[in-house]
Amino acid sequence: MWILGLSFAAYLFALWKSPLLYAGLVLQAAYIFSRGAELGRLPLVGPHDTLIFLAASMAAFAAAFAIALKDRSRFLNTVATIAAVCTAFAMTSPQQNTPLPPVLKTVWFECHVVLAFMSYALFGVAAVFGGVYLQDRQNSFEGLGYRAVLIGYCLFTLSMIFGGIWAYLAWGTYWIWTPKELWTTILWVYYSFYLHARLRQWWMGRPMAVLGIAGFAITMFTYLGVSLLMKSSHSF
Amino acid sequence: MILFNYIYNFFFSLRTALWLLVFSLITLFAGAFIMPLHEEFQVLHSTPLFEWIQDQPLKITWWLWTLIGILAVLAVNTLLCSIESIISKRKVTQWLLLISPQIIHAGFLFILLAHLLSGIGASQKMAAASEGSMVQISGENTVLSVKEINMSFDSRGYLNDWDVSVEYLSDGNVLHRDIIRPNQxxxxxxxxxxxxxxxxxxxxxxxxxxxxxxxxxxxxxxxxLFTLGIITLILLKIRMER
Known part of the structure; x- marks a missing residue:
């Protein structure tokens, strides 16, 4: 847990010294690997593990996107704030250390979950780009936000396909009408709209930035809201 | 002629696609709040959609009917826009860049077709069985016989693996033997x-x-198809930027 505490502090202090974001990322990566080794499985079950993975993924993607930026401090500061909030919530959530049920011991499940959270992280990065664009009005931020959404949408679609294959093998059907599946469809249709809307000139700039921010709100509800508030096979 | 132009412009338009996506989002949002409030939806996964929906009151299914209608129009719009895009841009040099979004659209249409077929013909049956139990699996005379159930537990008592040996029988003759395992x-x-x-x-x-x-x-x-199309599109965009 002390590694998590350190990573939280690193994200927090990254608000003053942006490179500390990378320190937070390295610490969280170490935590994820150590926990995986301890459990003997992918540590991605329950809010504790998934929030840490989301924070680390956001930091990792932000680091990759930051290479293309000249003035990256505001972007990295916002990502560090979100990563710190996710880490703080993770630290207050109980760890799930029980072994996985046999039906979850499959590469389809692992791919499904990993890709889902990587896409959530990319949608988060896109929202941050949207926020920074609304302040600075630099077109490069809006363009990078679009790229984050495009890659995130690809990973999200793959996650849904892998989830469908896994559900078919585990329960004989690829679609089971749970609230989580409905919200996942909402998220997928939303980002389909985002990508198509960007083909029209009218939507470029501010509307795209706003759509990116609103998209992350739907993402977080699909991830946490549905899991915690509604009964579903996807609940924690 | 004016009507023809109107229909042509409606179906061959990106603007139509955007409006249809917005309407599907609104309908799905409505469904996301209606679904958890009504117990009727709990059996939806075990009945074909088109059979279930006809037996339920319209006040809880209106959003599904609306969504089916929107998706039907969206399917036609997607198909026509893809065909038009291929015809109008067939002479461009970057053929893969032209075709990859259309492959994504084809993937989307196949997924819609899949839901349509499952909505019409899917079925689900549950049966509790112990060793020696027989379960009828189709309208004919084929039965499934459960021969053996194995479960293994770890030191803390958690189930860590299982398998179930089964036989398919017809008129007392064994047609096929199989073992059901997790995800198999x-x-x-x-x-x-x-x-x-x-x-x-x-x-x-x-x-x-x-x-x-x-x-x-x-x-x-x-x-x-969707995966191939979107990965190709992203790789091409990355290569173009370089």
Whole structure:
């Protein structure tokens, strides 16, 4: 847990010294690997593990996107704030250390979950780009936000396909009408709209930035809201 | 002629696609709040959609009917826009860049087709069974016989693996032997037999789930096409920027 505490502090202090974001990322990566080794499985079950993975993924993607930026401090500061909030919530959530049920011991499940959270992280990065664009009005931020959404949408679609294959093998059907599946469809249709809307000139700039921010709100509800508030096979 | 132009402009338009996506989002949002409030939806996954929806009151299914209508128009719009895009840009040099979004659209249409087929012809049956139990799996005289149930537990008492040996019998003759394992269903005559739940005490019992999912293959084809299209599109965009 002390590694998590350190990573939280690193994200927090990254608000003053942006490179500390990378320190937070390295610490969280170490935590994820150590926990995986301890459990003997992918540590991605329950809010504790998934929030840490989301924070680390956001930091990792932000680091990759930051290479293309000249003035990256505001972007990295916002990502560090979100990563710190996710880490703080993770630290207050109980760890799930029980072994996985046999039906979850499959590469389809692992791919499904990993890709889902990587896409959530990319949608988060896109929202941050949207926020920074609304302040600075630099077109490069809006363009990078679009790229984050495009890659995130690809990973999200793959996650849904892998989830469908896994559900078919585990329960004989690829679609089971749970609230989580409905919200996942909402998220997928939303980002389909985002990508198509960007083909029209009218939507470029501010509307795209706003759509990116609103998209992350739907993402977080699909991830946490549905899991915690509604009964579903996807609940924690 | 004016009517023809109006219909042409409606179906061959990106603006139409955007409006249809907005309407589907609104409908899905409505459904997301209606669904958890009504118990009727809890049996939806075990009945074909088009059979279930006709038996339910319109006040809880209106959003599904609306969504089906929107998706039908969206499917036509997607198909026509893709065809028009291929015809109008067929002379461009970057052929892959032209075709990859259309492959994504084809994948989407196959996934819609899969849901349509499953909505019409899917079925699900549950049966609790112990060793020696017989379960009828189709309208004919084929039965599934559960021969052996094995469960293994770790030192803390958690179930860590299981398998169920089954036989398909017809008129007392064994047609086929199979073993159902986690994520390894037994498939036979278009049916997919899974174990939904297991109970070790007082005696070993399994809850068998017998599914027919006619859309599964189309969903897989759609998923593969969608994946190929979107990965190609992203790689091409990255290469263009370099």
């Amino acid at each position: 269903p037994s498939t036979r005559m278009g049916f997919n037999i899974n174990v939904k739940d297991l109970r070790p005490y007082p005696r070993e019992v399994v809850l068998l789930q017998i599914n027919r999912e006619p859309g599964a293959m189309w969903a897989l084809i759609g998923g593969i």
